[in-house]
Amino acid sequence: MLLVAVALVAAVVAVYGEVRSFGFLDYDDGDYIFRNLHLLQGGVLERVHWAFTSFRAANWHPLTWLSFMADGAIFGLDPGWCHLENLLLHGLNTALVFALLVRLTDAAGKSAFVAAFFALHPLRVESVAWATERKGLLMAFFTLLMFHVYVSYARRPAVGRYLLVAGLCAGALLAKPQAVALPLVLLVADWWPLGRLGQRSPPAAAALIAREKASLFIMAGVVTALTVAAQRQAAAVASLAALPLGERLAGAVVAPVAYLAKTLWPAGLSPVYPFAHPPAWQVAGSALVAAGITTAAVRWRSTQPWFAAGWLGFLLLLAPVSNLFQAGGQSMADRYTYLPHIPLFVAVVWSGGRALRSRPRTRSAAAAACLLLAVALGVASRRQTGFWRDDLSLFSRAVAVTKGNWKMHYNLGNTLERRGREAEAEEQYLLALAARPAYPEALNNLGALHGRRGETALAASLFSRAVSAQPGYGPGWFNLGFQSEQAGDLDGALKQYGRAAALQPDAAEPRVRMGRILVRLGRREEAMASCREALLLDPGSAGAAVCLSDAVVFPSRQARP
Numbered sequence: 001m002l003l004v005a006v007a008l009v010a011a012v013v014a015v016y017g018e019v020r021s022f023g024f025l026d027y028d029d030g031d032y033i034f035r036n037l038h039l040l041q042g043g044v045l046e047r048v049h050w051a052f053t054s055f056r057a058a059n060w061h062p063l064t065w066l067s068f069m070a071d072g073a074i075f076g077l078d079p080g081w082c083h084l085e086n087l088l089l090h091g092l093n094t095a096l097v098f099a100l101l102v103r104l105t106d107a108a109g110k111s112a113f114v115a116a117f118f119a120l121h122p123l124r125v126e127s128v129a130w131a132t133e134r135k136g137l138l139m140a141f142f143t144l145l146m147f148h149v150y151v152s153y154a155r156r157p158a159v160g161r162y163l164l165v166a167g168l169c170a171g172a173l174l175a176k177p178q179a180v181a182l183p184l185v186l187l188v189a190d191w192w193p194l195g196r197l198g199q200r201s202p203p204a205a206a207a208l209i210a211r212e213k214a215s216l217f218i219m220a221g222v223v224t225a226l227t228v229a230a231q232r233q234a235a236a237v238a239s240l241a242a243l244p245l246g247e248r249l250a251g252a253v254v255a256p257v258a259y260l261a262k263t264l265w266p267a268g269l270s271p272v273y274p275f276a277h278p279p280a281w282q283v284a285g286s287a288l289v290a291a292g293i294t295t296a297a298v299r300w301r302s303t304q305p306w307f308a309a310g311w312l313g314f315l316l317l318l319a320p321v322s323n324l325f326q327a328g329g330q331s332m333a334d335r336y337t338y339l340p341h342i343p344l345f346v347a348v349v350w351s352g353g354r355a356l357r358s359r360p361r362t363r364s365a366a367a368a369a370c371l372l373l374a375v376a377l378g379v380a381s382r383r384q385t386g387f388w389r390d391d392l393s394l395f396s397r398a399v400a401v402t403k404g405n406w407k408m409h410y411n412l413g414n415t416l417e418r419r420g421r422e423a424e425a426e427e428q429y430l431l432a433l434a435a436r437p438a439y440p441e442a443l444n445n446l447g448a449l450h451g452r453r454g455e456t457a458l459a460a461s462l463f464s465r466a467v468s469a470q471p472g473y474g475p476g477w478f479n480l481g482f483q484s485e486q487a488g489d490l491d492g493a494l495k496q497y498g499r500a501a502a503l504q505p506d507a508a509e510p511r512v513r514m515g516r517i518l519v520r521l522g523r524r525e526e527a528m529a530s531c532r533e534a535l536l537l538d539p540g541s542a543g544a545a546v547c548l549s550d551a552v553v554f555p556s557r558q559a560r561p
Contacts, residue, residue, distance in 0.1 A: 004112050005098055009091040012119050015378045016090065016128045016385055019083040026391050026418075027271060027411060028132040031057050032068065033082065037506065037538065039065070039072045056506070058234035060226040063174035064135040082131040089137040090128045094119040096144040097342055103151050104193045110353050113370050114345045120378040121341065122266035126334040129388035130271070135176040136338050142171035143179060143339060150186060154194045162212065169216050177227040178336070181316045183216040185343075188313050192305035224320075234472070247277050251323025251331055254278045256315060257286040259337055263344070266377075268401040269384055271394065272408055274435065275323065275331040304354060310347025314340045330407070391415040399428075406435040410442045422449060438469035444476045456483060474503035478510050490517050508538035515547040527551040 024034050033039065038050045051065035068077070075081035094115050101111035118124070127133045146168035153161035172179035190197040190209055197209055262269075278286075297308035317340040323331055349370075356363050387397040395412035399405055413428030426449055432442040447462030460483045466476035481496030494517050501510040511534035518527035528551045534544035 001099075001102065001108060004108070005095045008094050008098060008112070008115050008119055011116070011374075011378060012091040012094055013087065015120055015382045016087050016125070018382075018385060019087055019129045019388070020080050022079065022083050022129065022389055024079045024082075024131055025388070025394065026414060027130070027394070028057065029130075032064075032132045033071075033077055034079075036068070039069050039077065041539075055230035055233050058231045059177065060223070060230045061135050061174065061176055063138060063171060064176065067134055067138060067175075079131065082134070083129070086128050086131065086134055086137055089134075089141055090119070090124065093137065093140045093144060096141070096148070100144060100147055100151070101346070103148070107350075107353070109367070110349045113374070114342070114349050116374040117345045117349075117377065118341055120374055120381055121263070122269060122377065122381045122384045123262060123334045123337045123341065125269070125381055125384040125388065126271060127338050129385050130335070133335050136178070136335050138175035139172045139179050140339055142168050142175060143182060146172060146182070147189070150189070151194070154190070154196055166215055166219075170219055173219055173223045177223055178317070178320050178339070180220040180224050180320050183213045183220055184316050185313050186216070187213060188309050188316070188343075192309040248324050250278050250283045251275065253283055253290065254286045255323055255332055256318055257289045258332060259318065259340070260289070260344075262332075262334070263337070263341070266380060266384075269334055270398040270402045270405060270408060271333070272330045272398070272405060273332040273402065274405050274407060276404065304351060306350040307347045310343040310345075310350070313343030314347070317343070392419075399431075404435040406432040406439055406442070409435065410439065410445070413442070414445060417445065417449065425449065438465075440466040440470040440473040440476055443469065444473070444479060448479060451479070451483070456486070459483060472503055474500045474507065474510075477503065478507075478513075481510070481513065485513070485517065490521060493517055494521075506537060508534040508541050508544060511537070512541065512543040512547050515544070515551065519547065519550045524551050 024030070030036075036056070038047060038054070038056075041047075042050070047069055048066065051062040051069065054060075054062075054065065056065075068082075071077055071082055071085070097118055098111050098115035101114055102108050105111065127136050146165055149161055149164045149168060153165055169179070169182055172182060187197065187209070196205060293311055297311045301308045318336060321333070321336045352366065356366050387393050391411070392415050395408050395415055398408035399412055402408065409428045409432035413425040413432065416422075416428060417425035426446065429442045429446040429449070432439055433446070436442075443462045443466035447459040447466065450462065451459035460480065463476050463480045463483065467473055467480065470476070477496050478500035481493045481500060484490075484493035484496055494514060497510045497514045497517070501507065501514065504510060511530045515527045515530035515534065518524070518530060528548060531544050531548040531551060534541055535548065538544065
C-alpha cells in the first residue's frame with residue numbers, strides 16, 4: 001500500500017511538475033497574491049484580522065489568505081514556490097484519497113484506480129496549475145483529513161474525535177465556501193460505506209447522527225451567509241431580474257450532465273465557460289440522463305449502494321456552485337469537480353468491479369485497461385498543463401476552443417495590450433462586448449485605449465457605459481474622473497475620484513488624484529488627509545509623497561500638476 005501511495009504521488013509530480021517554472025497569471029492571481037498588499041504589510045495580528053474580515057475577491061476564505069500570507073513570509077510570494085505548494089498539496093490529497101478508501105472498504109485495488117483517475121484527470125489541471133486555486137486544494141485537504149478522523153469516530157465515538165472532525169470541517173469551510181455541502185455528504189457516508197444509517201438503524205442512532213451534524217450545519221450556514229454578503233458587495237451575484245429562475249433551473253439541470261460529459265471526454269477545456277441559456281433540447285436531454293442515473297441509483301440502492309452514494313455525493317458537492325446560485329458569470333469551471341469527482345469515480349469503479357465479479361478471466365484485462373486509461377489521462381493532463389504556462393498561451397487557447405467566451409476575450413485583450421499589440425487588443429475587447437455588451441471591464445479598457453489615442457469623447461462615452469452597466473465598478477469611475485480632470489472640471493473629477501476611492505478601499509491612486517485636486521482648490525487639510533491615506537495603502541507610492549509635499553509646501557494655485 002505504501003508503494004502504491006508513493007507511485008501515485010510520483011505520477012502527480014511527473015504529470016504536473018512543470019508548473020514549478022510557471023509565473024503568476026493575470027487571472028485573479030494579482031487580486032489574490034502579487035498585487036495584494038495585505039499579504040505582506042502590517043503586523044501579524046493586523047493581517048490575521050484582515051484575513052477574517054475581508055470580502056476581497058468577492059469571497060470569504062480566511063484560511064486561503066493565511067496560506068498566501070505564510071508564503072509571503074517564507075518565500076516572498078515567489079510564483080515557483082506557490083506552484084510547488086499546489087503540486088505537493090495535490091499529491092498529498094491523492095495519497096489521502098487512496099488511504100481513505102482503503103480504510104473504508106478494504107479494497108486496495110479499486111481504491112488505487114479511483115485515486116489515479118482523480119489525480120490524473122485533465123479537469124485537475126486548473127486546480128494544480130493555477131496559483132489562486134490554492135483554496136480548492138486546501139478545502140480538499142481538510143475535507144479528506146476530516147473524513148479520516150470521522151471514520152475513527154464512527155467506529156469508536158469519543159468527544160475528542162468529534163471535536164477534531166468539527167475543527168477540520170471548519171478548516172475546509174474557511175478555505176473555500178464550496179465545502180458547505182460537507183454535512184450532507186457525511187450523512188451519505190453514514191449510509192454507505194459506514195453503515196451507521198439505514199432501515200435497520202434504531203431511532204436512537206438516527207437521533208445521535210442528527211445531533212452530530214447540527215454544529216456542522218450551523219457552521220455551513222454561517223459561511224454561506226458570509227459568502228453571499230461578500231458576493232453581493234462585489235455585485236458578483238446575478239439578480240433574478242438579470243437571470244430569471246427558469247434560466248437558473250435550466251442551467252442547474254444541464255450542469256451535472258455537462259460535467260459528466262467533460263469527465264468522459266475532457267477536450268476543449270477553458271478556465272471559464274460563460275453562462276448561456278441552454279436550448280430546450282439540451283435541457284430535456286440532460287433531464288433524461290439525470291433521471292435515468294437517479295432511477296438506477298434508487299433501484300440498486302440495496303445491491304449496489306456505492307452507486308447511489310457516489311451519484312448523490314457528486315450532486316451534493318456540485319450544488320453550491322450550480323447555476324441555481326449563479327455568480328461570476330460562468331456556467332461551469334473545471335476546478336469545481338475537484339472533490340465531486342471522488343464519489344463519482346467510486347460509483348464507476350465499484351460498479352465495474354461488481355460487474356467483473358462473475359467474470360474472473362476478464363479481471364486482468366480490465367485492470368490493464370484501467371491502467372492504460374490512467375496513463376492516457378496523465379498524458380492529456382500534461383499537455384493541458386502546458387497551456388497554463390503564461391497569460392498569452394492560456395487565453396489564446398481558451399478563445400480557440402470556446403465560443404462567445406467574453407471573459408477570455410477580455411483577458412486576451414488585456415494581455416495583448418500590455419505587450420503593445422493594441423490593434424489586436426481592441427479586436428479582443430470588441431469580441432468580448434459582442435458576446436456581453438454590458439461588460440464593464442471591456443468597456444473600461446476599450447475607453448482607456450481610445451483615450452490614449454486622444455479620442456476623449458469616445459473614451460468618456462465608454463467609461464460612462466461601464467459605470468452605467470455596473471455602478472459599483474471603481475476603475476470606471478476613476479477613468480471618468482481623469483477625463484473630467486483633463487477637461488478642467490475639477491469639482492466633477494473630485495466627485496468621481498471619491499466614488500472610485502469608496503468602491504476601491506485598497507487602491508491608493510484615486511486618493512492621490514483627489515489630493516492633487518484638493519491642493520489646487522486650496523483645501524490643503526483635506527489634501528493632506530487624502531495623501532496620507534494613500535501612503536498608508538501604498539507606502540512606496542511616489543505620487544502620494546509628491547502630493548503630500550505639495551499640500552505642505554506649495555501655495556494652493558501653484559501646486560505641481
